[in-house]
Amino acid sequence: MPIQILYFAGAREAAGASRETLERAPASVAELRRALEAAHPALARILPRCRIAVDQEFAPDDAPLRDGAEVAIVPPVSGGAPRFLVVDRPLTLAEVVDAVSGPGRGGVVTFTGAVRGESHGKRVVRLEYEAYAPMAERKLAEIGAEVARAHGVEVAIVHRVGALAPGEAAVVIACAAAHRTPAFRACEACIERLKQDVPIWKREVYDDGSVWVGLGP
Known part of the structure; x- marks a missing residue:
């Protein structure tokens, strides 16, 4: 039917x-x-x-x-696209750029973190991302708000979970400001804070086994 x-x-x-x-x-x-x-x-x-x-x-x-x-x-409602998300679908850079773009924001800096095909001398078959999604989204929003205040920028961060093959994007970040320098600094601050404070974990899967990153072999 x-x-x-x-x-x-x-x-x-x-x-x-x-x-x-x-x-x-x-x-x-x-x-x-x-x-x-x-x-x-x-x-x-x-x-x-x-x-x-x-x-x-x-x-x-x-x-x-x-x-x-x-x-x-x-489509996203007129209130604007969500800026801080954990999703189980492929990521697009356009979604974070659109979320922060606007008149007067001439400098837009983006970061895309993709899955590497090799780690510690081993071939990576895939990465498996897991998150405590409600807390992770709240932490992403907190990081975005703090970075926005510190650098005078607009911020958007979207992170993917699930099984990702080499080359697929795991996280995309966009920071927009009137000028390029604060946007660059803000983008770097976002990824560093994300690695420290957001409850998202990844397991590297190899041909001969796997390991949760941060917990050792």
């Missing part, structure tokens, strides 16, 4: 329609995201910042989709 896709605001403009029908329901919300990105290239840029509602309830990416469902693509 077909499913109905509803588009709103910027998502509607990117898709070029307010609604469409898919003849077969993808198995999950994550698979739906991939299908929509392939069908609508202009939508791919903003879809990572959109929430998806299934039958008028927001659904996580691992939620299954039933035949006949009504699915809504919901």
Whole structure:
């Protein structure tokens, strides 16, 4: 049975329609995201910042989709994009840049932390990130507020959890200011504080075993 896709605001403009029908329901919300990105290239840029509602309830990416469902693509509301998030989906630099950009902020500095393919002489198969998500988001917001006050910048930080392959982004940070110097300093301060204070852990998985980083072999 077909499913109905509803588009709103910027998502509607990117898709070029307010609604469409898919003849077969993808198995999950994550698979739906991939299908929509392939069908609508202009939508791919903003879809990572959109929430998806299934039958008028927001659904996580691992939620299954039933035949006949009504699915809504919901862009960030007018209050602005969330700035401090822990998510289980691929990251995009645009989401943090958009969150801090604005008139008068001529210097935007970003940091992307990606998974390395080698560590301590071993080939890294993947990294597995785990978080105490509610506390981690609160700590990210605290760090952002403190760095913003100290350097006079706008800050956004998004961290990913789950299994990540080499090359995939684990964290993206953006700092925006009137000039470049405070933005550079603020970005560096954010990543240093994040490593110290935010309850996010990672396990390096090798061909011959694994280790939780910080706890030794």
